[in-house]
Amino acid sequence: MRKSILLLSFLLVISLGKVVADEGMWLPILVQRLNYTDMQKAGLQLTAEEIYSVNHSSLKDAIVGLSNGPTPSGYFCTGEIVSDQGLIFTNHHCGYDAIQKHSTVEHDYLTDGFWAANLSEELPNPELSVSFLVRMEDVTDSVLAVVNDTMDVQERAAAIRKKTAELRKNNSDNGRYNVVVKSFFEGNEYYLFIYEVFTDVRLVGAPPSSVGKFGGDTDNWMWPRHTGDFSIFRVYCAPDGKPADYSPDNVPLQPKHHLPVSLDGVKKDDFTMIWGFPGNTDRYLTSFGVDFNLNNQYPAIIELLGRKLDAWKSFMEADTKVKIQYASKHASMANTWKYLIGQTRGLKRLNVKEKKEFLENDFTQWAAGDEQRSQRYGTVLADLQNGYSQMAATIRPMLYTNLAGLGGAEIIGYALEFASLRELLNPISKKDLPKDKEMAAKALQERQEKLAATIKNLREGVQEQFKDYYAPADQKVMAVLFDAYAHEMPFELQAEAFVAMLAKKGGNTEALAAEVFNNSIFASPEKVNAFLDKPNLKALEKDPALRLADSFMGKAMEAAGGFRTAQASLATAKRLFLEGLRKMQANKVFYPDANSTMRMTYGSVQDYYPADAIHYDYISTAKGILEKEDPTNDEFIVPPYLKELIEKQDFGPYADDNGKLIVCFLSTNDITGGNSGSPIINGKGELIGLAFDGNWEAMSGDIAFEPALQRTINVDVRYVLFIIDKYAGATRLIDELTIHKSEPKPIRIEKI
Structure with missing residues (x-):
């Protein structure tokens, strides 16, 4: 295309x-x-x-x-x-x-x-x-x-x-x-x-x-x-x-x-x-956007998706049931992975960045040719370049935290679903209750009802979570993605719980993954249901999968904040660039x-x-x-x-x-x-x-x-x-x- x-x-x-x-x-x-x-x-x-x-x-x-x-x-x-x-x-x-x-x-x-x-x-x-x-x-x-x-x-x-x-x-x-x-x-x-x-x-x-x-x-x-x-x-x-x-x-x-x-x-x-x-x-992406994709965004995604696909494939080839369970997930991810590889090849082979630069040079000359145009569009390309530079500084931490951490092994994302239960299990202090006894009793009753509803919803989700799930495959995914995270993510940006837990395993991500799956309540439906039968705060607080999920979430929020700020700075520049481009080529028919x-x-x-x-x-x-x-x-x-x-x-x-x-x-x-x-x-x-x-x-x-x-x-x-x-x-x-x-x-x- x-x-x-x-x-x-x-x-x-x-x-x-x-x-x-x-x-x-x-x-x-x-x-x-x-x-x-x-x-x-x-x-x-x-x-x-x-x-x-x-x-x-x-x-x-x-x-x-x-x-x-x-x-x-x-x-x-x-x-x-x-x-x-x-x-x-x-x-x-x-x-x-x-x-x-x-x-x-x-x-x-x-x-x-x-x-x-x-x-x-x-x-x-x-x-x-x-x-x-x-x-x-x-x-x-x-x-x-x-x-x-x-x-x-x-x-x-x-x-x-x-x-x-x-x-x-x-x-x-x-x-x-x-x-x-x-x-x-x-x-x-x-x-x-x-x-x-x-x-x-x-x-x-x-x-x-x-x-x-x-x-x-x-x-x-x-x-x-x-x-x-x-x-x-x-x-x-x-x-x-x-x-x-x-x-x-x-x-x-x-x-x-x-x-x-x-x-x-x-x-x-x-x-x-x-x-x-x-x-x-x-x-209508500019040359700065093409450069950002080729050098900052695509390589990390291709690397991480490729590792995950390889991990799944070895188990799918060995077991028909696992092949059925992971067929849809694997097909969808493989499509994205190959698409990004092909797009990278095409953008380079067809010199897309250079071709876009020709148009941008024309735009610069057009904007400079009139005082009003210069005032409105004169800094647009510089603003775009600056915005993509800001995004480049934040994209890698965001991708590795999300794709290798939160969205890597499925057990991590699943554990995070229990965060609301943890809050409800945390005893409410008297100072947080209304002073009126009846209102306080009502608040406690509502909290208990919410707790019961949360447990019910989580229990209903157990079958869906584990229907197309094979723990050994997910453990392998965790090991290979944690290895990428440990080596490619700057140490100072790594999630604190990950750093601490990996250190205890001597830097061995396979050992860390085994530790998580051996000790987490989220590794099997039996463990999850047993916990929901007798939910307690201490079990959640010490669960290794939830500890990792919390830590990755904190880092993801930090990275996303910087990325969103950069995206916001681009929004105005993109709108003005396209507004100006349509004026510059007013006799052309544009499609959205x-x-x-x-x-x-x-x-x-x-x-x-x-x-x-x-x-x-x-x-x-x-x-x-x-x-x-x-x-x-x-x-x-x-x-x-x-x-x-x-x-x-x-x-x-x-x-x-x-x-x-x-x-x-x-x-x-x-x-x-x-x-x-x-x-x-x-x-x-x-x-x-x-x-x-x-x-x-x-x-x-x-x-x-x-x-x-x-x-x-x-x-x-x-x-x-x-x-x-x-x-x-x-x-x-x-x-x-x-x-x-x-x-x-x-x-x-x-x-x-």
Whole structure:
């Protein structure tokens, strides 16, 4: 993902014959004004109303954001409605956590797959929700009316918080809708989003990981790809069609719109658009920010995540139960780890810092060319440089304290959950009680009730804590991360309890980890429940895991304070830089960075040239699955029946015109994390695939768009249907879809 010298400033359209490679993640409400004409020229056959409408059903009504909880402000993935009974397609890796939670050694849905035979077999997921966008609105004038240039950062933020809270309340229809107000262009614009959230979302189907995760971490971010990265859910509602928590009485949702599915496939230069909820980009980041990421932030994260992944992996390979327990956690962390490695490589290889410096030089000259501009923007870049220097001084202590300490071994974070219980167990002194006896008695009674409620809540959380937990693996994580903390964290900044406890073990972090796990009440469910049966203050005060947690928390608060101060100093400078940049290039069309709001990106099906003398085709086929097969490697195992179907070329109606089964294809659409599961749609508004990854050569794309290299990797919807129908035999799901297939064109033979 992406770009060249002036990437930070404007919409760049690359015209190479029929090639459409538009940089930008566009707000649907603005498509008619900014993009519609270009999209028509590129192959769009829908009206503007069919794309986005508040009063009529449109494409937006078939797009959902996946999240946890009833009032999300962001989404970890995207899904699309593909039937009039609320059926949802998304990626396998988006559904991975839900699949893992339903898996056991006896019913290993991760390994074997899962296909509900009917509605009654579809599995509920209490934490999962989907959000439909009702409408969006530009509220910039309303929000910015409450601020002025005399306010400092804190005053400005407080005024905006108050105003956005008012907007959320006034537009929620008494709590019916989840209302979110988001900042755009670093606080220069604000938009309001109204969502209807459904919390009864059930797992319908998922291929085995040997299909849905084929290629594993090795192929992640790579092309060519042969992954059937999809899973299927269904959204349910109350009988009256309104959102409702899980109930056996709920019924499948009848959506406003669902996407028809095309069997026509793709060819080079075909128009494509992707809808979804991209999470975060930083396209307007300055060279100072790039330098900060490369030299201060990314190296520490890569180092610590790599150690943790290695520790988990050794136990996962040795025990099937542990493999299931840690599958989701490992997959998510491995994705982040490889992403940061790839982005580091891309930023350096594409000289992103240097390219941004060119733009900053232009900005400096522009600001100096006018007295008013000089007064407003003359120090902006210097302020940015200073702010990042301050952040650089605090980021390493913050990362090591959080990733190796508080967020390292899970036992540390779990111990911290008992801090409130410790406070309640601490005897209250008479001087802290009301003098009136009745009021004092009431206060003591309330404290006892709060204590009982806290114990009850902690006891209810024991099963959840230990369901996907293996103490020996966590002990190994503690040892390797404490080793990194001891060697990489300046001694004077290390947590006091850690220093003291490590000294007693002669500096041996493995011995320290063993000491903690042998003596902590948080190391097993049996110990925790025994403690909760007879809770006492002394046991908590001497517990080694809680002592470490307290000490790490103190250091984390210190580091975070300095980091937040530096961030605050950057806020004004970032806002003014982007304000000035848009004025400097007033004739350019700017798009906002991704921020987990609904966006649309359009492009085309394309191949690419990653390096000299290397060409990558725009499709991959089932033949490549067999070429990659390795029965000795879990990442490349091919299920026997799938292998049989491929060898017999038994592809049914899902083969292309040449009899080949297309697995994945490439497009030039501009996506990022959060777009996983997004529908890739043709010019007719039909589903042709699911976006699930970006390519290795463009890993810098969240910061710098590179049109020649940036590609989205999509699983072809025909491969999805092939797996559902021919491999799994789940024909009831095929029958539920609206499937379109163009009539074959007659071949004209001219006589010579």
